[in-house]
Amino acid sequence: MVLDSLGKSLRGVLQKIARGSAVDEALLSEVVRDIQRALLQADVNVQLALDLTQRVRQRATGEKPPAGASLRDFLIRIIYEEVRGILGKDRPFEIKAKRILLAGLFGQGKTTTAAKLARYFQKRGVRVGLVAADIHRPAAIDQLEQLSKKVGCEFYANRPEMRAEVIVREALARFPPHIAVIVDTAGRSGIDADLVEELKRVRAALEPEEVLLVLDAAMGQAAGRSTEAFHKAVGLTGVILTKLDGSAKGGGALSAVAASGAPIVFIGTGEHLEELEAFEPTRFVSRLLGMGDIRTLLERFEELSNKEAAEKAAKNLMSGHFTLRDMRTQLESLGQMGPVSKILSMFPSFGGPKIDPKSLDETQARLRRYRSILDSMTAEELDNPHVLKADRIHRIARGSGQKPTEVRALLKQYETTKKAAHGLASNRRLRRQMEKQFGMGEAPAE
16 A cells, blocks of 8 residues: 555554553554554655644544544544645646646656556547657667557657657657647656756647646655745646655655645556556555445446446356356456455555455465466356366366466455355345446336
């Protein structure tokens, strides 16, 4: 999970509140100290951390809980609101055909982020064109071309041309109308006059609706100063923070950029092209504190390439007609939604320290093996699991590169899942919920 260390520390604070015999001065002092330590370890500015914890103390001692709320619940709500407050305002990002200029220093991840953003738009039904306007680094052009093929979007480059603004104008003339145009620009080791002038020329040629700064979260608090400088130079509409999943300084980058006045609109949460998320502070803090983010989970389900098949598999599971083909569909859907650890972090309480990272890695590896085994089965085997005898099991094992014991383990998991589904389906209330969710029709009268 993004900012895992900070999240664990803050969830520990909430658990301490829940376990405390009473919300008194001693507990409050301990909570304030723990929050300060957690924020400082995440590279949040010292003064910002002190101000936040001072507000927590003042509100906890000076405000009265709403009617019906306990002191514990009220203190948790205060902590949630104050942590939420240092991450800026929600800034909705409209997904439509528009022109987007990406800016940033060298090595911040602009080129990869351009492709991630293209994939993000595509999954929401918007055609995209990528423009290679980094005239100083030929490798960036080659990289963007390869990524555009992987994404499956339009691409334009003019390698001999050494004027970025000319390349942009050519791309706009070449691309079909009504597509989102994303321009990858050159970076420098620092903000200098040449970089600013080039960006201004590109901006004039593109006339973008969005000017987004791409920043590596490893910059920590320095990300705020970089944001302010670019904002002053070219006028930013938003910031994309990359590599937030692996940076100990992510808290400093998030809070510093939010304080700069330029809203954070996206965060990079991993290396894969799908791992770009719209940044909404409210939802982000909910996940950070272990309160879950079911909305994001549902959005990921909506993005599945074969959502109809996933819904059919769920209906079959609840109706008792669940096959190995349905199981394969569910595993494919799970793979599209992201790593198991990220999916679990979206559920309330799952994001806590009880989850063993090693067991999550083992689960992820086992799911990959299962998908490989299912891909090695014939159509008959997927639809009629009862035909799987010893000779077929050994053939499937050879075809998938697994051991026969792994194939048998998958079949055992399949039977366990099917039996559990029969038990759940016998629950009339749950049955009706599934009917409403998946349109399964009326349940038979009991």
